[in-house]
Amino acid sequence: MEVDPLFRLRGVRLTDLRRRLFVALRSAGRPLSYQEIIAGLEPKVDKVTLYRNLDVLLTGRLIHRVLGLDGAFRYCANPASQCGCPGDHPHGLCLRCGRMWCFDGEPMPRVMVPEGFKVEGKQMVVFGICADCMRKDREGLSSD
Template sequence: MDFESLFKLRGIRVTRFRLKLLAALREAGRPLSYQEMKGLMGREADKVTFYRNLEALCRAQVVHRVLGLDGAFRYCANDVSSHRCPGNHPHALCLRCGRMWCLKGEEMPRLEVPEGFRVEGKQLVVFGVCPDCEGEGRMDGVMSGRCL
């Protein structure tokens, strides 16, 4: 499905900036911080415009966000073909370079919450040092297969 059709299906306005933003997130294939997106897209818009559009994409469940240990949100394009909760997977965060990866093959843990408690989201971030920062080579979207 093309991005314009996706936006119309999800009920959000199609703009050139939103199309470019989603294309950058899809191409990256991993969650990006504001600084990383700004680096990819150049001086396309100010910080407020970036976040306003990212929030619209989140509300439409086209993008999900993850809070890093540094307090910065990172945004990632959702798999729109999935009928599961967007972003319902753990993430890995490198403490040295700040890059984050979706661990899409992993399930989020199931937790018991108090009766009547309405869950609005959950996240799990595994943190450590990526192979690039350790000098072991490249990570192509997946961790090395080591179990935790």
């Protein structure tokens, strides 16, 4: 789905910055940190403007965010076909390179909550060493 109709569908006013943010996140195909987002934006924007616009995209359920072990949020575009984080899935985080990705198709664990408790969200981060970093480690060992 094109960006314009998707924004209209979600009731989010489309601005040039919001379009650039959404397209950058959708193109990345993985959650990006604030630093990764700001590094790829031209023209540059200030921190407050960036966070304000990310919040608008979050509220419109065009993107989702996940909190990394380092305390930093990473942002990812939702598929056009779904409103909200697709599949309610866990995320992976590499402890070496800091990259994060979605484990699409993997269900979140079910948690029984007390009656009257309203769940507003949940997240699960599976952390370890990604395949790229493991490969670099093996190549580094074999070249000595």
